[in-house]
């Protein structure tokens with residue numbers, strides 16, 4: 001028996017259905033990069049898994065060793081600084097691409113029937129990615145990470161009714177210490193990857209079932225449907241995108257390698273506590289409100305985001321053709337950017 005026949009027999013895959021699976025016609029507008037932005041967070045997630053596994057080889061999740069192990073990775077381990085830098089830059093690109101992907105989906109209103117649930121899965125994915133950022137930043141156990149944990153758990157404690165429980169659950173006790181690090185580590189390397197993979201799986205499955213929305217320009221609705229095959233056309237387009245992103249990622253990591261701040265010191269509050277840029281709008285909001293409003297604001301925002309397809313449906317029924325969703329989107333974006341720049345340039 002030849003090798004091919006043996007593989008066929010011991011691992012019987014229906015080749016016909018595999019070919020069918022990859023032969024899905026892709027709408028022509030997906031050649032526009034902003035319609036294919038969902039691919040970027042996907043690649044970045046793969047990069048995160050690969051570089052993250054490499055980092056686990058050297059990282060020690062113990063409160064009196066974590067900082068030293070990161071220092072070891074950054075200054076002693078061969079190419080450790082590069083892997084760490086790629087991991088950090090890739091997380092930033094993933095979040096930036098996710099934001100652009102969400103903005104594209106929002107303004108092309110492709111969360112509408114039948115894609116409401118997939119939008120909701122998207123919001124969950126966005127939250128999971130933010131949690132990756134928060135827990136990952138904390139693992140470094142430098143001053144900023146320690147105080148970010150302190151502020152983060154303090155904010156969680158202000159959640160109405162269940163705040164105390166959430167904060168205790170995050171810290172693993174009344175104070176930040178070994179139990180907190182163990183929990184953040186568990187979330188960062190086991191639970192969040194697991195749930196993210198699951199949610200990405202469902203997200204992509206639903207996209208595969210619904211297909212990516214057709215792009216309709218005003219006056220062009222009648223134009224006959226133009227598509228191109230997934231293999232090899234779309235795969236090659238994606239490969240070009242991957243190459244460009246990889247070049248960008250490595251260039252950023254080489255030019256701006258990630259550094260290491262001072263070791264965490266629970267007794268010394270830093271002059272300026274700063275989270276990562278994607279938390280800036282919320283951070284500024286917290287600074288200008290009191291703690292309760294500060295916590296309720298983002299929660300209400302997230303609830304609106306989560307149920308947006310249904311809120312939009314309500315507006316569309318009440319005020320047909322008035323483009324309320326568009327204007328709410330514009331005002332929302334301007335407000336968030338206002339808070340972002342206020343935090344960047346303000347005191």
Ligand code: HEM
Pocket residue numbers: 034035036037038039041042045098101102105110111115118119120121122123125126200203207211212213
């Ligand atoms: C790790 C996170 C995510 C990955 C890997 C991902 C991946 C993708 C991909 C590959 C597509 C196909 C079209 C495109 O590339 O634009 C897509 C479409 C879509 N995504 Fe995501 N996405 C993610 C997060 C999100 C988020 C945060 C939202 C919204 C809150 C969202 C909502 C949607 C919707 C509604 C569609 C269908 C759009 C259409 O048919 O035009 N996704 N996603």
